[in-house]
Amino acid sequence: MEAIILGAGPCGLTAAWELAKRGVKVTIVEKDNVVGGLCKTVRHGDYRFDLGGHRFISKDEELVKEIKTLLGDSLLRQSRKSSIRFKDRQFDYPINIPNILSQSSARDCFRFTAGYLASALGLYRSKAAEGSFEAWVDKSFGRPLNEYFFKPYTEKLWGISAGELSDEWAGQRISLLNAKDAVLKALSFTKEKPRTYAAHYLYPKLGIGQIFTAMADDIKHMGGKIITGFKPVEFKISDSKIKSVVIENETGEGKILTASRFLSTIPVDELARLLYPETEEKLDYRSLRFLNITLNGIADLSNNTWMYTPEADVIMTRIQEPKRRSHLSAPEGKTSVMLEIPCQYMDKTWTMPDKQLLDIVLAHLKTLGFNLRPYVSEVFSSYAHHAYPILKLGSADHVKSLRKKVAGFANLATAGRQGLFKYIFMDTAMLMGRQWARNILGEPVRRSTIETIHNEAKLLESESMV
Ligand SMILES: Cc1cc2nc3c(=O)[nH]c(=O)nc-3n(C[C@H](O)[C@H](O)[C@H](O)COP(=O)(O)OP(=O)(O)OC[C@H]3O[C@@H](n4cnc5c(N)ncnc54)[C@H](O)[C@@H]3O)c2cc1C
Numbered sequence: 177m178e179a180i181i182l183g184a185g186p187c188g189l190t191a192a193w194e195l196a197k198r199g200v201k202v203t204i205v206e207k208d209n210v211v212g213g214l215c216k217t218v219r220h221g222d223y224r225f226d227l228g229g230h231r232f233i234s235k236d237e238e239l240v241k242e243i244k245t246l247l248g249d250s251l252l253r254q255s256r257k258s259s260i261r262f263k264d265r266q267f268d269y270p271i272n273i274p275n276i277l278s279q280s281s282a283r284d285c286f287r288f289t290a291g292y293l294a295s296a297l298g299l300y301r302s303k304a305a306e307g308s309f310e311a312w313v314d315k316s317f318g319r320p321l322n323e324y325f326f327k328p329y330t331e332k333l334w335g336i337s338a339g340e341l342s343d344e345w346a347g348q349r350i351s352l353l354n355a356k357d358a359v360l361k362a363l364s365f366t367k368e369k370p371r372t373y374a375a376h377y378l379y380p381k382l383g384i385g386q387i388f389t390a391m392a393d394d395i396k397h398m399g400g401k402i403i404t405g406f407k408p409v410e411f412k413i414s415d416s417k418i419k420s421v422v423i424e425n426e427t428g429e430g431k432i433l434t435a436s437r438f439l440s441t442i443p444v445d446e447l448a449r450l451l452y453p454e455t456e457e458k459l460d461y462r463s464l465r466f467l468n469i470t471l472n473g474i475a476d477l478s479n480n481t482w483m484y485t486p487e488a489d490v491i492m493t494r495i496q497e498p499k500r501r502s503h504l505s506a507p508e509g510k511t512s513v514m515l516e517i518p519c520q521y522m523d524k525t526w527t528m529p530d531k532q533l534l535d536i537v538l539a540h541l542k543t544l545g546f547n548l549r550p551y552v553s554e555v556f557s558s559y560a561h562h563a564y565p566i567l568k569l570g571s572a573d574h575v576k577s578l579r580k581k582v583a584g585f586a587n588l589a590t591a592g593r594q595g596l597f598k599y600i601f602m603d604t605a606m607l608m609g610r611q612w613a614r615n616i617l618g619e620p621v622r623r624s625t626i627e628t629i630h631n632e633a634k635l636l637e638s639e640s641m642v
Contacts, residue, residue, distance in 0.1 A: 178436055179200055184404070186387075186603075187609040189212075191610065196394070202395070210389075211389060211402060216388065220554070224506075227464070227466060236607055246394065252380070253376055254376065257481050257500075262486060266483075295319075308342065382502070403423070403431075406424060437587050440582070441595045445459045448582050462520070464517065464519070464564075465525060468513075471551040477548075490543065491540055497512070567597075608627075611629065
């Protein structure tokens, strides 16, 4: 058996790793010049920046063990601390109602508490469409807190109204002591502990990308091939089976690769257009531009792993200080910041020169209480075109029909964040890759089993094994 995998992100690499370990001839085709996908780490002199802050957490004991073995001493076990920076005030994250109330005006305290209780007691009915993210937060935290924190943050991050966004992933991602649980707990009707985020996570010394460069080295060591800088341009098909794929680099140099099994982890709408050139459906992705700034004359920005910045008129959604994850992300005695700035691919924010964006960012950081201008040393940007799949209300059918379209070939599967257009964590993507490999190695699972790995509606982080 020979296998070809499109995309060298966590899903594609883990699939190839599993196959290479079992002696299968595997080739990965990656359009970027490096491996890792959204989990790559960019090196800039003595500094390292991920594409957004990443943490490795998983409930899968076997996967955690394998990553520990792969990285050995290079893997750090870190504690997380996150907060919300709002004007010059700082709130705990996960949201903690007493903490919010202790920093709010008497009027806001009353509004938040009344809104929260009204939701808990079922006295408030959200006006937002059922199944929308806006309605979910109204129900979970009350309308006033939604308007204060969640709605502006969500709309800035996703670029659409919170009422148009599906609540599909809300329960998996947002830790809640929701209003109903809080009231039941206060009245001692429940002893259940609130589900909360993982307090610890694993992180490689050289950035999250080290997991995937180490995996790529291991794949090559076992005889696998990784072709970077190339993407698929055509499939050769016969009898409803993919026979080979034609790949090309930016200069138009081409190759034909033949195999008996194919896994695609590239965006599913792109795959559909390759298989059926008449395909018109396009999915919506939110992009991120990361402004990476090295600082001189300041050793620490804060003790937070990351800070959310929900205000609508602040351009970034999160502030990351890479050395909080690994001390090797910045030289000793120095630090750096990375700002996550949501945008659309090729829009004004995506294309703005670094210097112009830096001026905006520094002004906004100042309103949040960080005057960094005197310390700025160097600045550069990194980009993620397909950072988030925009899951609009009602788009599930559209996604399903695209997935169905590409499912008509017995020896081709699609998986991962882009391949399934799902808002998943890296370990879920890795488990999908591993499951596909085991499937073709003779541990049959239904295709849907791969698609639904970690489909549960409850907070995913709460039982991680690190
Ligand atoms: C800001 C941010 C923070 C995150 N933080 C965390 C975190 O803390 N913990 C966590 O677990 N997860 C986190 N994630 C999610 C994590 O990054 C993804 O779940 C994971 O990268 C998905 O892996 P994947 O292989 O499915 O997709 P990707 O990482 O997107 O990899 C797909 C690969 O396919 C390649 N490709 C695309 N098109 C083509 C083509 N036409 N031809 C060839 N190759 C192609 C891409 O270049 C890429 O290398 C975060 C994501 C973001 C955006």
